Structure formats: structure tokens, C-alpha cells
Amino acid sequence: MTLVNTLRGLAWCAAVLVGAMTLVACGSGGNSNSAASSAPLADNVVPIMVAKGLDRVANIGTVSVTLCAAGNAAQCQTLDNIQLDTGSYGLRVVAAELSPALRSALQQATVPNSNAPLASCALFADGYSFGSVRIADVTLGRRTASAIPIQLIGDPNFPAVPSDCVVGRSENATSELHARGILGVGAAAVDCGNQCAANAAASSYFNCASASSCVPTVVPLAQQIANPVANMPIDNNGVIVDMPAIGPSGQSSASGTLLLGIGTASNNRLGSSAMVLTTDGFGSFSATYNGSTITAFTDTGSNGLFFTDASLPACGSGNPFYCPPGQQVKTITVKGANGAAQAVHLNVGNASMLLSTPNTFAFNDLAGPMPRYFDLGMPFFYGRRVAVAISGKSTPSGNGPYVAF
Template identity: 30%
Template sequence: MKVSQLARIHALITISMFSATMLLSACGGGGSSNNGNSSPTATTPPPVVTPTPTPPTPPTPPTAGTPAMGCGNVTSTGTGNTTQIVVDGFPCAAGGGVGQINQVDQPYVSVKICAPGSTTNCQIIDHIILDTGSTGLHIMASALSPSLQPGATGLPLMAGSAGTTLTECEVYVTSYVYGPLATADVYIAGEAVKNLPMQVIAQPGYTTPTACSKGGGTATQSTASFGGNGIIGVSFASVDSGLFFDCNNSASGTCVNDNSFVGLPHPVQKFATDNNGISITMPAISTSGVASAVGTLTFGISTQTNNVPSTSTIPLVLGFNTTNGTDGDFQTLINGYWQLTYMDSGTTEDTLLDAALPACTSASGASGLYCPTSVTNVSIGLADFNTSTVKGTLTTPVGNASTLGASTNLAAFNDLIYTNGTAASAQPQVIGFSNFFGHTMWVLFENSSAQGTGLGGTANTKVTGPMYGVN
């Protein structure tokens, strides 16, 4: 769930009806408020030829029970400006066994990491969480090969303003991660970034500063507890918002806050091309759930013929909520009630406030979710931040969580929906990854522009982010 822009939240929760642990990951748009409340600005460039919109077509989902992505044996990260997204339950956390479900509704991509300047000291790392609610690349140390471990012979460590090792802390609801920053050449699909700053999580020998651990919770030290081999944040924000430290040695030296480091950069914004936004396309799935699903991550918006939003796309202008200190919000309307909302692929399940839906009882083992007697479709009106003009609707199915939870071999659901308190106590609503199925979702980055087709403009105008698009 989403809190202040200075503390993007992962909520690692265990629901008794599942044998899997579900990660609600970093929400809050990466924490940048440089342009968090901007709105589309229209300019008039010379007339251009409008390419024919050709939304990316997801590959056919694999056969049920077969892992959609290999564990340690992936040989490609895609081509051109597209790469594969898989939802397969992260079987790697259980040794790669077929049917091992460790994460529900968690999208993964593969990323190639190389030592800067090298074409041989490289590794393709699978099961990197795809997160539109955070910014930056964070890789578990245990997922890196020995030759890429940070240090003199692997990924170069970054120095802070005091000349000592620069480290980062990410504080979550019930846990935190900590580790040094290093640089790497990063490749995904046909795109590349040289010398990209990234975090290495749980690197051995680094003592966590008290300022990082004092918030409580436990340190995340394994890929199983993290829910993946790392996370790539592709939110609208240009930099992330962790806590950064200068440490005079890796083992037990004194660490001091380093406020001069602005944050890990957005990896996609560092691409040479296709760097103004992304889209996520997922296939429609059964309300009974499926064992796995495969979709497409496409880089760029209106930079090629395969990334032009359809004219049926609902454009949403994002804003900054001064009350809660959150950015990346828009408005939703459900059964006459308006609510602040954000969209986050790294959050595994949606939340919504609908008094007409029955909540699950504690005896059902699914407390905190909805349990209608049959699948119920809820219409969500979508509007720009701080407005009450519905621009379109998103229909989300709501299933009986207690019944769905009996299926322990399924990794993808589109109708597991969490309750969101009462009208008086509700937090911002989450359109999480379960609502990505059957849609293409667009993110136009802050300070980036795109042809207006499908995003509230025309082929002859441009719009400027941050914006979402729903289709």
C-alpha cells in the first residue's frame, strides 16, 4: 500500500488460505514530486503522419502446470522494444519445481547484467519483479554470479559524498532491505543502459544502519522472502526515494546519512530511445484463476508503430495528494463514492471500497478480502486527479476469496479483491496487478512527452506526463 513519497511500501503478508506468500510491493510512484501534480500540456509541432496503432499481442500462455520462465537458464530478454512478462508463482524460490506457487499475481521479467564495459562478464537474471509503483533496479546479491558480486573484480561500488561506500535502505511495512549501490551495464529487450546505478540487496558483510532498521520489521535476506530475484521499478517518477548512507567500511563502520544523492535513476528513462514511457499488456484470464500467464512489456509511447495507444485508451492525469503526501494519484468512483486511487503492477491484489459486497469472515480463512456468493462485476469510474468527471470505466470481477484460495496450484487471479475499510477510514484505493489482466496499461513518465493519440490529444499534439492510460 502507498504512503509518503519518502517511504515506498512493500507489505509482505501471508494469507492463511494460500500456501504462497504474496508481496504487495513498493507503491508511491518512486517518491519524486518534481512534477507530481503536473497536467498534460499541449504543444503544436509540425504535422506528422500518424502510425497505425498496433498494440502488442501477448504470447499464448503456456500449458497449465508448466513454468512460464526458467530458473537460472533464461537465454533471452526479448528483442526490439518488447520483452516477455510472466506470472508463474516464482517456482525458483522452491528450486524450480513444477506447480510450486510462492507468489500470486506477481509479474516478472528477465534482465541482463554485465560488468561495465564487459561483453563476457554478464548474466541474465530471471524473475525480476516488474513494478510500476517504484523506480530503479534492485537485485538480490544471492541472484548475482560470483564474478558480478560488487567489488574490485565485479560490479564497481559507488562512493558517497564523503568518499566511502554508498548504500541504500528501503523500509517496508513489516520488513526492510539494505545493501550497497553499484554500477552495471543493463540490457533488456533491444534496449541498453551503460553504467546504470543499481542496488544490491542483502550483500554479505554490510551491517544495517540503525536509521534503517529502527522502524521495526525484519531484514529481507533471501529471494524467497523478497518474492523474486530483484525488482525493476518503472514508475512515472525519474528517481527512487530510499534512504542513502555513506559507510566507511562494509562490515561494521559508521554510516551517516547521505542526502546529496538524489536517488537511483529510472532505467527506462536512461534508454537512448523508447524512453518516455511503457505499456503492459496482459491476456484475459478465467475468474477461476490459471496456473500461469504470459504478457508483454513494451518500451516507449508513440515512438514506434507497436507502442501507439489506441484511441479507446482512457488517459488519466496524475497528481500529488498534500493530505497523505502521496503522488501518482487519480480519482475513482464506485457506487457513488469518490476515492483517491493509484495503479501499481507490483501490488499483487486490488483493493476497493464497496459496501454492497460481502466481506469474508475470519472463519473462512480469507479475512480482509471479499467473498460474494458468485463472481460480481464492479464498475469503477476513472477520472483525473482532483476532478469528478468520469472519463471512462474499468470493470473488475470480484470472486469468492475463500473458494479461490482452495486452488493452491494457481499463480494468476483477476478477482481476488481486498476490502478497503469504510468511507471514513479508507486508504487510497489500489488498482493492482490482478486488474491488469485483459488490458493494456500505459505509464507516461514525468517530464516526458508523447504524441497525444490515445492520451487525451491528437496525432498533431503532444501530452506531458505523469499520466496513466487504461485500455
């Protein structure tokens, strides 16, 4: 799932029904997460699970997150079914998923130089999420980011969504997100950056002095919704998503790992075969596909590969994916700002046939149309170890932002 206000990808995220499975072209999903093994996990390891989740959505990777009121270990809650998203930045949790006690204990962030409550609007390609900005301790694995801003989606204290935020469909409830929240661990340290720090008219933050009339406001970088990984005391320079390879017919589930840090421990080294592609501040790089140069990005928040190819027939009938007569192999050449380039081979299958298979939720060849960008969604991650380095952070392979695989 990609934040539109970062000017990155614009994947279509349509939801339709095929058999017993919900199709979502990008973003959102959930599943109860558990380690694939009973062996103790390293402190910087977070299990990833792709399975049927809350709503039987294909290709959605989910993790567990522990959320506490800042500095208050007595008010905590562990949430599974949190969507892992390398295409956005910061933790966003559906307010209704928290206990009333924790929701009340989470400190309300205020507008700079004011006591007015601060709220945020996340504009995704298919819709919007609006809610308050709260201060919380966020734990992934056994690493904690203390007292960082998060978004409380659908906060009942602010029931009136500003008209500036209403773009597409509402994604303010678990039933709309198909997840209990979104964990954005992309290449940016905060969710909006200088755009929101300098220009209220272009800001995704709101002054809610009146709960029924929120107005856009500027917010300094330090008070914007924060990427939790960037705020960990260690293992804080990025993440590695490590997913197993799967076959062309898909499988019922897939278990992988989210490793915190890059080159900070024995388990999160890139390895000599990984190619580093430096990116812009939000993780985008250039790519050549069918003779055209376009912008590309890696995005676990999209449940398919999304790009334009006139030779691939669309499924139609409300199905937002491609349906070629047989599996196709497509090649994209990706290139970083550092000049490093690599040809990537991708499979594209017939989505109607794939998604008609009962109780199969992990696919490496699910793809659909999207103009102007190439979204390397979850199918790209199967069988790869993909690193995302955070902008401004140092790693043994150079400073972020970059992606490597």
C-alpha cells in the same frame, strides 16, 4: 509493490499458506520467463509471465533482466524471476543471486563529495530492503541503460541495517521477496526525488563510511537509484503492460508483454480508445468509490486489488483477501489531473475458493482490504493495455507523468 517513501499506496503484504500456495497480498514473486512464441521479438519487447514462480505465489508478473558491470561486457548475468513493478522505481537485485565475480565487479557508488560507500533503504508497505548502491548496465529486451545506480539488496558488505530502515519485516533475501529482485518501471525517473536530495532526515540513502554504522545522507537526483527505462537511449518515455484477458476461475499461467516506450515504435502506440489520466510525479490519480474520493494508482507489484469496502467480508484466518459468497462486480471512477474520467468495472471473488484450486496462479478477481487508497494491482491489468508515462518525458499523447488504458 509500492514504495512507502514516495507517499503512495500502503497495501498490506501478509504472507500465509493456503494449501500448497503461498499468498502474498502485494509485491514479490518469480518465474522463469520465456517468449510465448518462437518468433523473434522486437528490440523493445520484454516477455511477462505470471505462473507458479519460485514460491507458488499467485498473480505475480516476472521478467528477465541482464545485469553487467558498467562498461564491462565480460561481467554479465541474466536473471529471471525479477518482479515487474509499476509501483516503484529502479532495479533492486538480491546480492546472493549474483555470481561472486559480478558482485565484485559492480562499482560501489559513493556519497557525494566523499569516498564513503552509499547505501539505500527501500521501505515497502510490508517491510524493508537495505543494501548498497552500485553502478551497472541494465538490459531489458535489447535496450540497455548504461551506468545507472541500482540497489544490491542484502549486500554482505553492509550487514548492519540502520534502525531508521527497520520497518516491518526483512525483505533482504530471495526467500523473503519470493523473487530475485524487483524491476521498478513506474512514473518516476528516480526512486526518491527531491525529498532525498534536500533533507537528510527524510532521505532513504545512507553514508556507510562505517559498515556497522550507516547514517542518512542527501543524494542528488542524478545519483539516486534510477528507473532503467528512463535511461534507455530510445524507447525511454514510459512502458506499456499488455496482459491477456482471463476467466473468473483463473488459470495456471498468463503470458504478456512489457513494451518499452510509448508511441516510439509501431508496436507501442496507445490507440485512439486509450484514455490518458495525468498523475502526480509518482503515478497517482484521484478516484471515486462508494461516494468517497480517494487516491488510486496502477501497480503490477500488488497481486490483488486493494481497497476498503465494508460490504465485502474478509477471509480471516490469516488470509489477507476478501471472501464474498459469490463473485461481485465493483465500479470505481478514476479521474486524472487533466479532468479525464472513466468508470472501471472490477471483479471480486472468494479468495479462499480461488486459491484452493490446484496449480492456478493467475486470477482477475483477487482482492483485499486496504485503508485510504485504491490499489489497482495485477488483476486490473488482465485484458488491458496499460501505459505508464515517465515524469518529464514527451510522448505523442502528451508529457508524462500519466497512465492510460
